[in-house]
């Protein structure tokens with residue numbers, strides 16, 4: 001099977017398409033009861049968890065979500081706090097959030113600044129360590145050494161096309177494209193190894209890099225954990241201090257300038273940390289704050305079946321920044337691709353076997369019985385197509401021979417079925433079953449994957465008109481018999497007849513992996529207020545910052561690290 005991963009990764013770029021506190025107005029930290037209210041709203045955010053029926057929106061993809069466990073619902077935008085009578089800690093830079101933010105924390109520490117890094121979780125890495133793709137960059141040393149061209153101009157042009165007009169965005173894009181190259185080269189100077197994306201066979205990609213040695217055997221799960229581990233090493237080596245289980249719960253401002261933060265260690269009273277040079281908000285996006293999604297990213301909520309960004313991706317930093325007077329940017333923009341299924345909770349792992357199998361090159365049929373064109377060229381494009389289908393879903397069908405057929409499917413990245421012989425499993429830390437077959441069998445047993453002894457019986461289980469499924473099976477089997485699936489995007493060796501009961505089927509939809517609606521920033525990652533002026537002392541990075549481009553600048557995981565790195569550089573030059 002010859003899949004062009006190069007075209008998968010480069011096609012989208014070339015086409016210019018998609019490549020991802022309690023309201024405390026005037027409250028001071030001395031007002032203990034109010035401060036506690038602030039803390040509660042940020043750290044739990046679940047004062048009143050609505051019922052599933054109240055959350056979902058009928059006739060959208062959200063309608064079939066079974067639960068919203070771990071989600072946050074508050075939309076409060078806490079007003080900044082006045083400086084306390086005495087600070088609990090004093091530092092140069094506070095970085096709130098240690099996913100992509102950790103690159104900024106490490107960089108600031110490396111540049112000689114005293115840094116405190118806060119995280120609500122009990123460890124670093126956030127969603128960033130889960131990412132399965134690459135940093136999107138070009139012209140780095142490892143790419144040039146591999147003979148790959150520097151296509152910065154092409155990237156810049158394609159990205160600009162996906163952003164609104166205005167002087168801010170071209171400068172911002174240019175800074176990020178330079179910044180990610182600098183970040184990769186900087187880490188390389190410090191001992192990290194990088195390699196061009198997808199180096200299997202002859203397919204090297206001019207616009208992506210991966211940590212050295214992470215791509216073997218098509219194992220992409222937690223690929224970017226290697227990068228986070230490296231930032232952690234540098235951060236500690238240069239004297240950085242972590243405070244885990246200590247979410248930021250407020251900004252402290254003095255005469256319009258951010259001068260520190262309030263943070264609240266788990267089970268303890270709030271503490272106040274003075275930040276003499278700057279605060280970087282990098283707490284992620286809002287994939288798991290349902291009411292924020294409905295407010296700022298409604299398309300994402302209404303057309304996705306799941307998100308797997310993790311429960312800490314709950315909008316804290318964005319709400320805190322909005323409370324300090326920031327503008328919102330990137331309204332309704334989010335990262336997504338096919339990778340949702342019906343009948344599961346909002347938080348469902350992308351690598352779960354029931355999602356992986358639904359994404360294989362089986363017959364896919366829309367809700368009106370038409371056969372879909374299967375595509376792996378540009379995840380977001382395919383996800384976009386499904387989002388726009390009726391009810392934002394298609395059906396995926398296979399038969400009793402799925403295991404035999406799957407043995408020959410080798411699709412890129414998260415579509416690549418998880419197998420016991422995959423290398424580099426140590427980085428999974430036991431989080432993933434290494435045999436997709438277990439999960440598929442469980443899902444069949446639990447009825448999440450529907451089955452029937454005839455196409456019609458299966459259709460009934462899925463709630464679909466039996467004639468549609470019967471006709472689609474016939475059309476598929478005729479295509480398989482012809483040996484030519486190109487009209488529908490199928491490689492020759494993907495073609496297997498649907499002829500052995502039981503037949504299986506699932507509704508496949510969209511998975512939202514990031515939100516890009518967040519705090520408005522200028523080209524230096526400084527947060528911009530509703531008046532259009534910069535809020536001194538305040539930076540936003542990663543998914544906390546808003547980006548209205550539909551193309552994921554640097555890749556979302558690359559952008560998260562790069563933006564924090566750039567913020568650290570700006571603090572260094574301007575503090």
Ligand SMILES: Cc1cc2nc3c(=O)[nH]c(=O)nc-3n(C[C@H](O)[C@H](O)[C@H](O)COP(=O)(O)OP(=O)(O)OC[C@H]3O[C@@H](n4cnc5c(N)ncnc54)[C@H](O)[C@@H]3O)c2cc1C
Nearest residue numbers: 097099100120126127128132133247248542543556557560
């Ligand atoms: C399975 C999966 C695969 C993905 N694959 C890709 C991919 O291939 N390519 C790509 O570009 N993108 C991918 N993404 C998306 C990408 O990884 C994320 O969008 C990006 O890494 C987010 O970075 P971030 O720094 O904004 O947030 P995070 O990395 O999530 O970091 C935010 C941190 O802030 C912490 N936090 C939250 N609230 C607070 C608070 N109040 N105070 C302090 N800390 C707080 C969190 O615990 C977390 O550690 C994927 C995502 C997932 C889930």
